[in-house]
Amino acid sequence: MNEVFQALSDPTRREILRLLRQRDMSAGEIAECFPLANSTLSGHFKILKHSGLIVSExxxxxxVYSLKVSAFEGMLAAVMELFEVDKEPKESKK
Amino acid sequence: MNEVFQALSDPTRREILRLLRQRDMSAGEIAECFPLANSTLSGHFKILKHSGLIVSExxxxxxVYSLKVSAFEGMLAAVMELFEVDKEPKESKK
DNA sequence: GTGTTATTTCGTTAATTGGCGAAATAACGA
DNA sequence: TCGTTATTTCGCCAATTAACGAAATAACAC
Structure with missing residues (x-):
């Protein structure tokens, strides 16, 4: 799960995810959307893949890269667990 | 929102949030839960505060630090927007 | 085989990060 | 005022990160 939070901490990587949310795209197509060197993007793909958030074929x-939605579910669960979502009220306000 | 993802990318900071989920705690109480210098923890508090995830009094x-749940709601929304949660199916699998 | 295109890996560099201890600040009680 | 306690701020340093261009790899067409 650490890898997922790590992967999400970079704005470029979040934007890559946002692009892949619309449709699967090749490394080159994605790279055209950024003012960065291909090698730089490739590094981001590697991190996203390692986190399990995307897969390649x-x-x-x-x-071609595509979102792996199942990894997101785990991520969402972790975020919700981090806060008190789904727990009884805390009764501390005032 | 960038600050929130940034804040969540560090394991120590996520653990601090997890502690605060149970009850409000002073800087010293939190620091006792980690093998880190007080000044180091203070840096983490600063980042968490700047992200809006916690507040201090x-x-x-x-x-005393406490969770700011409302900031979490924005975070959750951002994560869900990042993925296709709440959108029509993508129709790409096989 | 050679050449072309798409992508990744490698080595380097500058910026950011997380850690520390020491000094500064803030609030209290004597 | 002078200590004491709680916390933060201030350098400083080592490790990590994001960027680059150049070289390596992979798949194809000839």
């Missing part, structure tokens, strides 16, 4: 000479 | 000579 080679299609000929291109590599 | 001085009580005599101690400073």
């Amino acid at each position: 080679r299609s000929g000479t291109t590599i | 001085r009580s005599g000579t101690t400073i």
Whole structure:
């Protein structure tokens, strides 16, 4: 889970996720959306993959990335656990 | 929102939030739960405060920290927006 | 095989981060 | 006022991070 929070801490990586939310995209397509070197984006893909938030599949000479929604569910659960969502009220206000 | 993701990216800070989920605590009480210098924890408090996830109130000579749940709601919404939660299905699987 | 395109890996660098101890600040009680 | 306690701020340092360009890899077409 640490890897997921880590992956989400960078704005560029969150934007990559936002792009993939709309449709699967190749590394090159994603790279065109940023003013960054391909190698830089590749590094971000690696981190996102390692966190489990995206998966890749080679299609000929291109590599297509896509969101892995199941990883998100775990993430959501962790965030909710972090706060008191789904717990009894705390009764501390005033 | 960037500050929130940034704040959540560190394990120590997430643990601080987890502690505060149970009850409000002073800086010293929180610090006792970690093998870190007080000054280090104070830095974490500062980041968490800046992100809006916690608030502080001085009580005599101690400073009491508490969770700010409303900030979490924004965070949750951002995470859900990041993924396709609450959107129509994507129709891409197989 | 050679060449082309798409992508990643490698090595470097500058900026950020998390840690520390020491000094500063704040509030209290004597 | 002078201590004492609680906490933060201030350098400082080591480790991590995000960026780059150049070189390496992979798949294809010829």
